[in-house]
Amino acid sequence: MKNEKITSRDIDFAKWYTDVVNAAKLASYTSVKGCIAILPNGYAIWEKMQNELDKKFKELGHVNVQMPLLIPEGLFNKEKELVEGFAPEVAWVTIGGSKELEERLCIRPTSETVFCDFYKNYVKSYKDLPLLYNQWCNVLRWEKETRPFLRSREFLWQEGHTIHSTKEEAEKETKKMIEVYKWFHHEILAIPSIIGLKTEKEKFAGAEYTYTNEALMFNGVSLQCGTSHYFGQKFSKSYDIKFTNKNNKEEYAYQTSWGTATRMIGAVIMVHGDDKGLVLPPKIAPKQVVIIPIGNEEEIMKTCENISENLNKNGITTYIDLTEKSPGFKFAEAEVKGIPIRIEVGKRDLENDNITFVRRDTSEKITININEDLVEFTNNLLRKIQNDMYNKALRRRDELTFEAHNLNEVKKIMEKTPGFIKACWCGDEECEQKMKEIKGLKSRCIIENEKLIDEKCVVCGKQAKNLIVWGIQY
Amino acid sequence: MKNEKITSRDIDFAKWYTDVVNAAKLASYTSVKGCIAILPNGYAIWEKMQNELDKKFKELGHVNVQMPLLIPEGLFNKEKELVEGFAPEVAWVTIGGSKELEERLCIRPTSETVFCDFYKNYVKSYKDLPLLYNQWCNVLRWEKETRPFLRSREFLWQEGHTIHSTKEEAEKETKKMIEVYKWFHHEILAIPSIIGLKTEKEKFAGAEYTYTNEALMFNGVSLQCGTSHYFGQKFSKSYDIKFTNKNNKEEYAYQTSWGTATRMIGAVIMVHGDDKGLVLPPKIAPKQVVIIPIGNEEEIMKTCENISENLNKNGITTYIDLTEKSPGFKFAEAEVKGIPIRIEVGKRDLENDNITFVRRDTSEKITININEDLVEFTNNLLRKIQNDMYNKALRRRDELTFEAHNLNEVKKIMEKTPGFIKACWCGDEECEQKMKEIKGLKSRCIIENEKLIDEKCVVCGKQAKNLIVWGIQY
Numbered sequence: 008m009k010n011e012k013i014t015s016r017d018i019d020f021a022k023w024y025t026d027v028v029n030a031a032k033l034a035s036y037t038s039v040k041g042c043i044a045i046l047p048n049g050y051a052i053w054e055k056m057q058n059e060l061d062k063k064f065k066e067l068g069h070v071n072v073q074m075p076l077l078i079p080e081g082l083f084n085k086e087k088e089l090v091e092g093f094a095p096e097v098a099w100v101t102i103g104g105s106k107e108l109e110e111r112l113c114i115r116p117t118s119e120t121v122f123c124d125f126y127k128n129y130v131k132s133y134k135d136l137p138l139l140y141n142q143w144c145n146v147l148r149w150e151k152e153t154r155p156f157l158r159s160r161e162f163l164w165q166e167g168h169t170i171h172s173t174k175e176e177a178e179k180e181t182k183k184m185i186e187v188y189k190w191f192h193h194e195i196l197a198i199p200s201i202i203g204l205k206t207e208k209e210k211f212a213g214a215e216y217t218y219t220n221e222a223l224m225f226n227g228v229s230l231q232c233g234t235s236h237y238f239g240q241k242f243s244k245s246y247d248i249k250f251t252n253k254n255n256k257e258e259y260a261y262q263t264s265w266g267t268a269t270r271m272i273g274a275v276i277m278v279h280g281d282d283k284g285l286v287l288p289p290k291i292a293p294k295q296v297v298i299i300p301i302g303n304e305e306e307i308m309k310t311c312e313n314i315s316e317n318l319n320k321n322g323i324t325t326y327i328d329l330t331e332k333s334p335g336f337k338f339a340e341a342e343v344k345g346i347p348i349r350i351e352v353g354k355r356d357l358e359n360d361n362i363t364f365v366r367r368d369t370s371e372k373i374t375i376n377i378n379e380d381l382v383e384f385t386n387n388l389l390r391k392i393q394n395d396m397y398n399k400a401l402r403r404r405d406e407l408t409f410e411a412h413n414l415n416e417v418k419k420i421m422e423k424t425p426g427f428i429k430a431c432w433c434g435d436e437e438c439e440q441k442m443k444e445i446k447g448l449k450s451r452c453i454i455e456n457e458k459l460i461d462e463k464c465v466v467c468g469k470q471a472k473n474l475i476v477w478g479i480q481y
Numbered sequence: 482m483k484n485e486k487i488t489s490r491d492i493d494f495a496k497w498y499t500d501v502v503n504a505a506k507l508a509s510y511t512s513v514k515g516c517i518a519i520l521p522n523g524y525a526i527w528e529k530m531q532n533e534l535d536k537k538f539k540e541l542g543h544v545n546v547q548m549p550l551l552i553p554e555g556l557f558n559k560e561k562e563l564v565e566g567f568a569p570e571v572a573w574v575t576i577g578g579s580k581e582l583e584e585r586l587c588i589r590p591t592s593e594t595v596f597c598d599f600y601k602n603y604v605k606s607y608k609d610l611p612l613l614y615n616q617w618c619n620v621l622r623w624e625k626e627t628r629p630f631l632r633s634r635e636f637l638w639q640e641g642h643t644i645h646s647t648k649e650e651a652e653k654e655t656k657k658m659i660e661v662y663k664w665f666h667h668e669i670l671a672i673p674s675i676i677g678l679k680t681e682k683e684k685f686a687g688a689e690y691t692y693t694n695e696a697l698m699f700n701g702v703s704l705q706c707g708t709s710h711y712f713g714q715k716f717s718k719s720y721d722i723k724f725t726n727k728n729n730k731e732e733y734a735y736q737t738s739w740g741t742a743t744r745m746i747g748a749v750i751m752v753h754g755d756d757k758g759l760v761l762p763p764k765i766a767p768k769q770v771v772i773i774p775i776g777n778e779e780e781i782m783k784t785c786e787n788i789s790e791n792l793n794k795n796g797i798t799t800y801i802d803l804t805e806k807s808p809g810f811k812f813a814e815a816e817v818k819g820i821p822i823r824i825e826v827g828k829r830d831l832e833n834d835n836i837t838f839v840r841r842d843t844s845e846k847i848t849i850n851i852n853e854d855l856v857e858f859t860n861n862l863l864r865k866i867q868n869d870m871y872n873k874a875l876r877r878r879d880e881l882t883f884e885a886h887n888l889n890e891v892k893k894i895m896e897k898t899p900g901f902i903k904a905c906w907c908g909d910e911e912c913e914q915k916m917k918e919i920k921g922l923k924s925r926c927i928i929e930n931e932k933l934i935d936e937k938c939v940v941c942g943k944q945a946k947n948l949i950v951w952g953i954q955y
Contacts, residue, residue, distance in 0.1 A: 035599065035602075035603070037548070037549050037595070037598065037599065038553055038556055038598050039549045039551050039552070039553060039586065042549035042550075042551060043549070044546065044547065044548050044549065044595075044599055045546060045547040046546055047544035047545065047546055047614070050544070050545045050546050050547055051544070051545070053547075054545065070521035070524070070525070071521065071524045071525070071528065072518065072519060072520055072521055072524050073518065073519040073524055073527075073637060074511070074518050075511050075513045075516035075517070075518065075635055076516075076588075076619055076621065076635050077513050077516060077572075077621075077635070078513070079512055079513060082512055094579075095578060095579055096578055097577075097578075098551075098574045098576065098577040098578075098586075099574065099575065099576040099577070100572045100573065100574050100575075100588065101573065101574075101575045101576065102572065102573040102575065102585075103571075103572040103573075103623045104569060104570055104571075104572075104623030104625070105568075105569055111576075112513065112572075114550075114574065114588075121511070121518075124511065124512050125509065125511065125518055128509075129509070140521070144619070145547075145550055145618070145619065147550065147551075149577045149578030151578070161549055161550050161551070163547060
């Protein structure tokens with residue numbers, strides 16, 4: 008494991024990413040093209056993410072359900088924009104139980120259609136509303152280019168699908184859920200992100216509007232990390248979902264959907280990782296502390312056990328590395344897996360009643376007396392690591408966030424390094440298209456609540472309408 | 482909701498079952514034939530089940546992973562017996578991304594082949610073993626006859642797939658996991674079950690042997706509730722999974738698999754339910770207590786809130802029914818959902834400082850003084866309900882467990898009522914076939930550690946080899 012040759016991040020970022028995924032045993036390729044196996048180290052991170060999000064969803068009144076994996080073609084085709092958006096990338100089941108099917112079934116790329124079909128039969132009156140449903144499941148999109156976690160044909164995600172009796176309530180839900188994703192990134196993943204509206208061109212197929220949560224990776228490439236869509240009555244009209252309102256009149260319902268995925272594991276790798284491997288924020292680290300005995304004297308082993316028991320008992324997840332490898336090998340292994348804190352227990356230290364803490368994020372060594380309150384010390388250190396990781400990521404993002412006032416400036420920035428580019432826009436799709444010609448720049452989102460930095464569009468020079476964050480994307 | 486007409490269990494059990502599923506809003510049919518939507522009330526029960534099992538699996542050293550949904554045909558076909566067992570009931574994806582696929586992909590009916598494919602590349606040395614992997618996922622089997630939870634084309638389950646360097650260790654794992662399912666049924670679901678080996682005819686396709694956990698439903702029909710398979714080296718030979726053993730020689734690995742599914746929700750309904758609806762064992766009830774105010778005076782509402790806060794704070798899941806329905810309607814609604822305890826808070830009671838507890842399982846009413854230790858009282862009552870439900874189910878099973886010494890006795894029993902029939906068997910498949918002619922009786926399992934009740938086979942009269950529990954199945 009030691010130095011299972013991780014390419015340097017600065018030399019080849021794409022190769023570095025794949026090396027980290029392999030060396031940390033997060034995922035593995037499989038015999039199905041474009042589909043990965045999520046291995047224990049990767050899946051345990053996903054479980055931590057799920058726990059945090061699921062708890063928050065439930066606090067906000069959401070409940071979990073499970074809708075079918077398969078969607079009949081006729082049902083799938085009812086909402087035109089959605090079909091156009093997804094049809095090219097779905098997989099079709101045409102044979103079931105040795106027989107050709109009369110109607111083929113697609114594997115869900117997303118489940119708006121299925122929820123609509125359910126709501127159509129289930130919702131009768133405003134008294135039945137709102138329904139705040141979410142599901143944790145797998146979806147499939149027939150991507151051409153794939154990368155572990157970032158873009159794979161099958162992936163795991165959660166998709167919330169809510170239905171309301173008023174426009175106001177549905178819009179409030181849309182906004183609330185994008186704020187949840189922002190909270191999740193900032194507080195749990197230690198990843199600063201920007202939220203804002205997608206442009207017409209970039210919004211979800213079938214949505215009236217889409218909020219997005221955009222993060223910047225270490226190499227300056229953007230990653231869309233969770234979106235929240237307001238559908239208004241578009242789907243309810245296509246799927247005929249009506250309810251009797253308070254005035255005893257029939258009305259089409261108002262809907263939203265929102266989702267985030269195992270892609271977040273990719274974000275954590277690319278924002279926090281370094282040349283030694285993964286670096287996990289303590290809040291999603293399946294194991295927060297590894298204890299490594301230097302030597303195998305009884306006193307050392309006993310001390311390791313006492314520390315482990317004490318920390319575990321107090322809610323800090325800990326394990327002792329008891330394998331027969333050398334300490335140096337064990338250090339490297341814990342580093343590649345991104346474990347936030349390493350505790351070294353050695354003979355010389357113990358003679359002075361000392362043990363050594365090593366931070367994964369900074370490599371800082373801290374020697375402390377074993378008779379101190381280790382639980383308090385560790386908890387404080389975990390909190391500090393979590394905060395420092397956020398701040399470090401924020402500094403990196405700020406370094407890579409630029410302003411541009413004309414196309415020349417945009418080009419100059421992109422020649423040096425990609426990043427977030429703030430620039431004003433007239434609202435015209437043609438100008439978006441022209442930006443795309445510069446290394447594939449796309450509008451990531453429209454920034455609200457911030458002053459325009461120009462009166463004119465960065466492309467055409469006409470009256471600016473929005474301040475946009477532009478970037479290239481995964 | 483009140484009496485959403487649940488057919489009496491004694492009049493039409495099948496109809497009663499469907500009525501309970503609908504009235505308790507556990508699941509709903511969908512536009513995909515044979516696939517259900519699991520609704521919030523049903524899914525919350527599944528989440529409770531998952532939590533209990535997942536915790537236990539992890540305590541025993543298992544880790545979770547996620548393997549792909551799709552299996553290439555060539556890979557699927559490698560283990561002959563497995564293919565023969567499952568091929569008739571798989572669904573095939575033949576088109577992906579608008580193109581006909583070169584090799585069609587089946588949707589996993591079970592994932593032995595996928596795990597084998599992974600292990601083949603991953604396992605090199607005995608030092609890599611054992612791998613104790615489990616996954617929570619959806620699977621698909623193209624069943625002809627379906628019923629919510631009991632048998633549906635898509636269902637949710639967990640499948641453990643472990644791989645070991647010795648036969649002994651793998652066999653120990655197989656046994657350990659069937660004991661886990663038994664523990665789960667007895668301790669958590671309050672369902673008595675029998676474990677034993679499947680006969681050659683009934684074992685899992687590709688297994689050397691299969692342990693099963695068999696439960697008896699209220700109507701005397703058996704339900705297979707979790708199985709654990711020992712594969713020996715059968716799969717490792719088909720998939721070429723070799724490792725270097727301690728003697729530095731290549732050896733085929735030893736494997737197991739074990740699984741249980743959302744079918745367990747069906748078992749809970751059919752073992753514990755009654756004519757008023759679902760009856761949930763407290764350990765898997767998403768809400769253990771409902772508090773119903775009788776009247777809306779301030780004192781009543783305040784008391785409800787105090788009780789709710791106090792119980793919730795102490796880990797008892799509770800809610801107050803604040804809807805505008807009548808108390809009688811609320812009672813019925815809580816009953817149909819199977820909530821273990823109902824607390825009624827009314828004016829007259831409160832004048833004497835009393836409140837009333839009503840048990841869902843027995844309808845017993847208990848009036849107690851509000852100044853008693855309500856947390857302790859409720860916890861004790863929940864424990865008592867859990868135990869009483871188990872004992873009641875055990876009595877029912879014992880009532881419906883018979884012994885038969887010849888075919889005439891078997892027939893007589895089956896004319897009256899189905900159930901578990903204990904009878905001896907020579908080991909010959911033909912005799913199993915003859916039993917099947919009696920209303921579809923199948924061997925449920927071979928009972929170990931119990932004396933044979935006859936020297937002769939119940940069918941052919943030859944030397945008996947095993948004591949078998951026979952039954953008809955869902």
